Amino acid sequence: MSIVSVRGLTRDYVQGSIVVRAVRGVDLDIKDGEFTAIIGPSGSGKTTTLNCIGGLDSPTSGTVSVDGTDLGSLSAGALSDLRLARIGFVFQSYNLIPVLTAYENAEFVLRLQGVAAKERRRRVMQTLENVGLKGMEDRRPSELSGGQQQRVAVARAIAGRPALVLADEPTANLDSTTSDSLIALMRDLNDNHGVTFVFSTHDERVIRAAKRVVRMVDGEIESDITK
Amino acid sequence: MRFLASIAWRNLWRQKRRSLITAGGMAVGMTLCMALIALMDGMFADMFRVMVEQQLGHVQVHNPEYPGKRVMYDTIEDASAVVASLDALDGTVAVAPRAFGAALLGGEAGSTGVQLQGIEPERESALSSLSERLVHGTWLANEPDHGIVLGYRLAEKLHVDVGDSLVAVTQATDGSMGNEIYDVVGLIQTGAAQLDRTGALIHLADLQELLLLGDQVHEITLLGADDSREGIAALATDIQARTPDALVQTWWQTSPPTDQMLSLRDSVSFLVLGAAFLVAAFGVFNTMMMSVLERTRELGVLRAIGLRPGRLIAMVLFESIFLGVIATAMGLVLGGLADAWMVVYGIDLSGYMESGFAYNGVVLEPIFYGHVRPGGILLTVAAVFITSVVAALLPAWRASRLEPVVALRHD
Amino acid sequence: MRTTILMALFTQVAGATEPTALELLTKTDDMMRGQSSSATVVMDVRTNRYERSMSMQMLSSGSERTLIRILSPEREAGTVTLKVDDNIWNYLPKVDRTMKIPNGMMGGRWMGSHFNNSDLVNEQRMSDDYTFTMTGDEGSGWNLSLTPKPDAPVVWGRVELDVGVDQLPTAARYFEEDGTLARTMSWSDVQDIEGRRVPMTMTLVPGDAPEEYTRLTYQELCFDVDIPANTFSLQALRQ
Ligand SMILES: Nc1ncnc2c1ncn2[C@@H]1O[C@H](COP(=O)(O)OP(=O)(O)O)[C@@H](O)[C@H]1O
Ligand SMILES: [Mg+2]
Numbered sequence: 001m002s003i004v005s006v007r008g009l010t011r012d013y014v015q016g017s018i019v020v021r022a023v024r025g026v027d028l029d030i031k032d033g034e035f036t037a038i039i040g041p042s043g044s045g046k047t048t049t050l051n052c053i054g055g056l057d058s059p060t061s062g063t064v065s066v067d068g069t070d071l072g073s074l075s076a077g078a079l080s081d082l083r084l085a086r087i088g089f090v091f092q093s094y095n096l097i098p099v100l101t102a103y104e105n106a107e108f109v110l111r112l113q114g115v116a117a118k119e120r121r122r123r124v125m126q127t128l129e130n131v132g133l134k135g136m137e138d139r140r141p142s143e144l145s146g147g148q149q150q151r152v153a154v155a156r157a158i159a160g161r162p163a164l165v166l167a168d169e170p171t172a173n174l175d176s177t178t179s180d181s182l183i184a185l186m187r188d189l190n191d192n193h194g195v196t197f198v199f200s201t202h203d204e205r206v207i208r209a210a211k212r213v214v215r216m217v218d219g220e221i222e223s224d225i226t227k
Numbered sequence: 228m229r230f231l232a233s234i235a236w237r238n239l240w241r242q243k244r245r246s247l248i249t250a251g252g253m254a255v256g257m258t259l260c261m262a263l264i265a266l267m268d269g270m271f272a273d274m275f276r277v278m279v280e281q282q283l284g285h286v287q288v289h290n291p292e293y294p295g296k297r298v299m300y301d302t303i304e305d306a307s308a309v310v311a312s313l314d315a316l317d318g319t320v321a322v323a324p325r326a327f328g329a330a331l332l333g334g335e336a337g338s339t340g341v342q343l344q345g346i347e348p349e350r351e352s353a354l355s356s357l358s359e360r361l362v363h364g365t366w367l368a369n370e371p372d373h374g375i376v377l378g379y380r381l382a383e384k385l386h387v388d389v390g391d392s393l394v395a396v397t398q399a400t401d402g403s404m405g406n407e408i409y410d411v412v413g414l415i416q417t418g419a420a421q422l423d424r425t426g427a428l429i430h431l432a433d434l435q436e437l438l439l440l441g442d443q444v445h446e447i448t449l450l451g452a453d454d455s456r457e458g459i460a461a462l463a464t465d466i467q468a469r470t471p472d473a474l475v476q477t478w479w480q481t482s483p484p485t486d487q488m489l490s491l492r493d494s495v496s497f498l499v500l501g502a503a504f505l506v507a508a509f510g511v512f513n514t515m516m517m518s519v520l521e522r523t524r525e526l527g528v529l530r531a532i533g534l535r536p537g538r539l540i541a542m543v544l545f546e547s548i549f550l551g552v553i554a555t556a557m558g559l560v561l562g563g564l565a566d567a568w569m570v571v572y573g574i575d576l577s578g579y580m581e582s583g584f585a586y587n588g589v590v591l592e593p594i595f596y597g598h599v600r601p602g603g604i605l606l607t608v609a610a611v612f613i614t615s616v617v618a619a620l621l622p623a624w625r626a627s628r629l630e631p632v633v634a635l636r637h638d
Numbered sequence: 639m640r641t642t643i644l645m646a647l648f649t650q651v652a653g654a655t656e657p658t659a660l661e662l663l664t665k666t667d668d669m670m671r672g673q674s675s676s677a678t679v680v681m682d683v684r685t686n687r688y689e690r691s692m693s694m695q696m697l698s699s700g701s702e703r704t705l706i707r708i709l710s711p712e713r714e715a716g717t718v719t720l721k722v723d724d725n726i727w728n729y730l731p732k733v734d735r736t737m738k739i740p741n742g743m744m745g746g747r748w749m750g751s752h753f754n755n756s757d758l759v760n761e762q763r764m765s766d767d768y769t770f771t772m773t774g775d776e777g778s779g780w781n782l783s784l785t786p787k788p789d790a791p792v793v794w795g796r797v798e799l800d801v802g803v804d805q806l807p808t809a810a811r812y813f814e815e816d817g818t819l820a821r822t823m824s825w826s827d828v829q830d831i832e833g834r835r836v837p838m839t840m841t842l843v844p845g846d847a848p849e850e851y852t853r854l855t856y857q858e859l860c861f862d863v864d865i866p867a868n869t870f871s872l873q874a875l876r877q
Binding site for chain 1: 237241528530532534535536537632635
């Protein structure tokens with residue numbers, strides 16, 4: 001069964017008197033273990049699609065189901081709980097909580113999930129080691145490089161063991177070496193830890209790493225190729 | 228929740244200067260409130276002393292017919308025995324029998340109608356601080372010797388001073404004309420206008436002799452060890468049991484207007500608090516609103532990774548409450564110093580009004596001393612907390628209602 | 639007017655003709671005030687609280703000056719009340735002092751009786767202050783109903799006066815503004831004194847306590863006596 005099932009997703013933005021149709025009738029299924037890139041020119045609707053899948057944005061028409069649950073039927077609180085339990089997010093501009101250390105940022109979701117202290121510590125330490133941040137637990141975001149911050153963001157996204165990690169242009173702010181190693185990390189997590197990833201990108205090298213590439217143009221899916 | 232609180236605490240220090248200025252503002256408000264409340268409480272304690280303890284006592288015993296009409300014949304009989312039995316009662320600090328009689332009091336230079344008060348000097352000074360209110364001369368002797376103590380205004384009116392003598396003329400209980408010469412031994416200034424203008428105190432035995440009252444009195448006034456309402460009410464019950472035929476009243480039953488006036492204390496405190504914290508509330512509101520607005524994106528991230536709206540509200544409120552805690556800590560130090568100053572030095576307004584402050588027939592000294600009640604401080608602290616929560620409600624609610632996408636797109 | 643206890647009682651022998659209301663009123667006014675007289679009076683007071691009897695000597699010269707000296711009982715003997723015009727002084731032998739009654743105390747009782755101090759100073763005449771109507775005739779006596787003139791300085795709302803066939807008043811009832819009976823004064827025991835007909839007993843009963851009274855009884859009464867002018871002076875009080 002698909003983790004995510006998108007049917008006829010359309011999202012209109014009203015800007016004054018103009019209606020911008022950002023996404024037009026997208027159908028998409030994401031299965032467990034996928035490592036999928038959504039690509040396409042700027043403004044083609046990638047971010048909008050990811051936001052709708054993650055329940056951060058709501059469709060104008062069409063449905064998004066996660067684990068078989070229609071997101072449109074959930075209250076704000078229930079949607080929060082679903083994101084907390086099933087979905088991890090990685091944002092283009094890291095978006096860590098500046099007052100928390102790397103460790104605490106990664107731990108945040110586990111705290112919200114109510115994981116016991118001991119288990120929490122074990123999992124956070126393990127996750128930070130997995131993303132290559134061992135020894136940097138006590139640094140605040142301002143004391144980390146962009147690549148390191150994005151690794152913390154990835155750690156935060158996966159620490160809670162989500163069914164799915166959504167990453168919107170995770171490498172856009174990183175130099176090529178750093179972005180290579182981040183994508184290698186994501187791929188490693190996908191290969192060896194079974195984390196499902198859906199990410200949007202412009203980056204050719206990132207596209208190369210993907211197992212499935214969905215190409216969007218003008219809010220529609222132009223091609224969907226699984227390697 | 229604890230880690231939400233910990234994030235809130237750290238958030239508070241991100242804008243250190245702003246938070247400290249806001250908390251400092253609240254602390255100054257709190258200091259003013261504490262000082263003002265201490266001052267008000269001091270004034271009301273003064274009023275309690277002058278109006279209740281010096282005039283009404285905690286409990287009064289009368290012939291049921293006496294209050295209101297104050298007819299000379301409506302007495303408590305066998306007064307010595309009654310007083311002795313009340314003396315023996317647990318919890319009484321002072322028992323003072325009193326008799327009253329209208330009389331014409333005159334000297335060489337004029338005469339005026341007065342209410343003679345017959346008191347037992349020793350007992351009266353144990354009860355009220357009248358004897359400490361002497362401005363000239365001495366208190367009445369313990370044995371009846373035809374001495375009289377006058378309110379200073381009455382003495383001015385009669386043009387007499389300590390050492391002069393006065394004649395009192397009255398109608399005794401048998402209808403005959405009682406008259407006697409009394410020597411002015413002292414003048415009192417009590418603060419109670421009535422006493423200062425018409426008060427004329429003589430020994431109870433002297434008045435009983437003048438009025439041919441025998442062993443009768445009109446009033447027995449008592450002070451209890453416990454001046455709380457509960458304590459006084461309990462004392463009244465005990466007294467009633469010993470004087471079944473008498474009318475036993477607590478001071479607030481004897482004088483409801485006094486009660487009403489003294490109960491203004493709390494209204495005044497609330498008014499002061501309300502005014503000060505309305506201003507503080509704007510400060511808190513402003514700070515929290517800015518705090519929420521400038522972190523819109525961050526709050527959006529928290530919502531995105533699964534923080535429920537309710538917990539986001541809690542987080543913002545925590546931040547505001549911590550602000551209140553800091554304000555309280557600073558305010559307690561500053562306010563404590565202000566209170567201490569008010570208690571020790573008071574506020575001296577004698578430069579502005581030499582004769583004191585008249586309120587409802589009570590003249591208060593122009594130097595006001597603070598009176599610190601735990602209740603007053605508690606009230607102030609409660610006000611700080613309520614203010615920090617209430618003023619942050621709107622910012623917190625707004626934060627929780629943000630759409631995550633909108634918040635995330637925010638720069 | 640208010641009643642007065644200054645009882646140099648004057649009455650002209652009644653004429654033969656039917657009297658007018660004004661004549662009857664004038665007689666009453668005259669009876670209750672004096673020219674110069676000297677009297678010994680016993681005052682009996684009975685109240686719910688006490689009963690007492692006093693004897694006193696009264697000297698008066700016109701209605702302006704009166705001096706009353708208490709003869710008994712012992713406790714108050716020697717006390718003197720002097721009235722000159724609107725002023726009253728009391729001489730108190732026990733303390734050897736004279737005290738003027740201040741204006742505020744004029745309503746106070748005089749010597750524990752039902753009379754108050756202002757009764758002593760009142761010199762008004764009913765015939766000046768009241769309008770009146772009369773019923774009755776020579777056979778049964780007369781009843782006069784008196785209503786104060788609009789601006790008259792009187793305290794009563796209404797006065798009823800009973801006059802006997804001898805044209806002397808027998809009773810007067812004084813009513814408050816609200817119509818309640820304030821006091822009743824009655825005169826009795828008429829005797830011939832030096833050719834004048836004078837009631838020797840005068841009783842005052844308060845309206846709110848009918849069982850109480852103050853009764854003045856003349857033991858001796860002389861008119862037109864020669865009283866030295868300095869009798870009515872403060873200096874003379876101590877004697
Ligand atoms: N909140 C919004 N208001 C108005 N237009 C928007 C909004 N979000 C996205 N759009 C428009 O929708 C289209 C798709 O945007 P987006 O999904 O961000 O594309 P991509 O991520 O592929 O660059 C663009 O034309 C963009 O301008
Ligand atoms: Mg985008």
